[in-house]
Amino acid sequence: MKKFKFLIILVALSVVLAGCGNAEGVYSDKGQVFRKVIPQDISSLDTALATDTVSFDIYNQVYEGLYTLDENDKAKPGVAKAMPKESNGGKTLTIDLRKDAKWSNGDPVTAHDFEFAWKRVVNPDTASEYAYIMYDLKNAEEINMGKKDVDELGVKAVDDHTLKVELTKPIPYMNEMLAFATFMPQNEKAVKKAGQQYGTTADKTVFNGPFKVKDWKVEDKIQLVKNDDYWDKKAVNLDRVNYKVLKDQQAGASLYDTGSIDDTTITADQVDKYADNPGLKKRLLASTFYIKLNRDNVPEFKNKDLRLAISQAINKEGYVNSVKNNGSEATDGFTSKLTAKTPDGKDFTESIDSPLTYNPKAAKQHLEKAKKDLGIKELTFTMNTEDTPDAKISAEYIKAQVESNLPGVTLKIKQLPFKQRVNQEHSETFEASLSGWGPDYPDPLTFLNIMTTGNPSNNTGWGNKEFDKLVKDANGKLLKKPEERNAAMKEAEELLLAEAPVAPIYQKGEAHLTNPQVKGLVYHQIGGDTTLKHVKIDKSIDPKTGKKKEK
Known part of the structure; x- marks a missing residue:
């Protein structure tokens, strides 16, 4: 079976590498070029x-x-x-x-x-x-x-x-x-x-950054070139940036091994294989992943005990250790670590008390109460996720946890391309969806605000007037009262978690293979993930050892 799988990867690689021998190919390393796999x-x-x-x-x-x-x-x-x-x-x-x-x-x-x-x-x-x-x-x-x-x-x-x-x-x-x-x-x-x-x-868009898009082939690749009209072009070292869209992370690692790309994320079962590789890097992102429970399409989700049962039925530590193994951390909260600090300098999440810890006994009790209140013996719902091998493993773990800890509950998995999953959330044509959120600015409101009543990213049909008021006060009359403002945001987060319109699972980590020749790569916790303006490829470094090449 392993040989067969390896053969499939080789065939896939031969297809994606075909025709890429010229200088403009997505895998060419001619000149100063940064080549990255995106999911x-x-x-x-x-x-x-x-x-x-x-x-x-x-x-x-x-x-x-x-x-x-x-x-x-x-x-x-x-x-x-x-x-x-x-x-x-x-x-x-x-x-x-x-x-x-x-x-x-x-x-x-x-x-x-x-x-x-x-x-x-x-x-x-x-x-x-x-x-x-x-x-x-x-x-x-x-x-x-x-x-x-x-x-x-x-x-x-x-x-x-x-x-x-x-x-x-x-x-x-x-x-x-x-x-x-x-x-x-x-x-x-x-x-x-x-x-x-x-x-x-690309040809119907203009750009004002360090690079401009030269070519965008949907679901295939995005190629950037240095923008000669950029005001600070002298600070830009790269000639090109090539992004390859690849949903199979195992193929990404194989491309890295052949020197065809400079950066890719890898799966849980690959991390140990690359433990001694100088290119292995793990990082924790300020992004929370959770299950959205859409009460408009599954009326049973209006029952708070059912929502609590689902949240408490999933072993999140087991999830990040066995499914992710990439630096991800289990979470019982909504706002992520690394987003914002309290007035006394601590991470905002340290002060949050959540009832959504893994607790199969409590989950079963909530389920029995929900069944009684709803007059049902069984429940089936479908959870959307992405159409990647990694997402499938992730969803199957959640399905197994929910079904083994909540008797009578059946969770079906629906795999979709990323854009379709997001579109179904925005149009609210889903039942449950494994979704995520990262901060747009360094404040807890970047998370809390999206769960206010009617927010376009809420998508659960849940709303709470007290929660809305706390968020509004934190973004209004309390802005110049940091202690009171922090207390309001803490209260809002704990109210949200007690109501459980979403089931938090993990804070995202990433295990990357990054070519040691890549220098000056800046990662961000808010907004866009990276800045490539000052990246330079140091070809005097041996990518296999991470050390200077011997002359």
């Missing part, structure tokens, strides 16, 4: 429409906002010349833009490009899933709800190189938020010329 494709090149981490990661390379994030996830000037000048008690920001920033079509990047982009995001006609992230801008929520005209948004290009931003209140993490993808600029001329096709192909 799924991007959804769009339109920054107003994307909601997924893979898209946000690539946006970090091909677009640049007013600010970018440094290696400590703190904001530093990008298109902006300096940090904002604050007035009106911190509610008005005046931002000066550099005059040498350009788009890849040669147009200057101006303050008008930011005003246009932000108005487009909140315009209800755009149907941006991420519009709510701009609700701290004056009138943004009312505009997005169709109650005010888009021209009333609190952003104005005073002139080509001065942007004035009006907030509803001072936001302590606003500069980091302005580095996020949804706040990146858009070239009005290019957007209007392409119309509905904007962002669907």
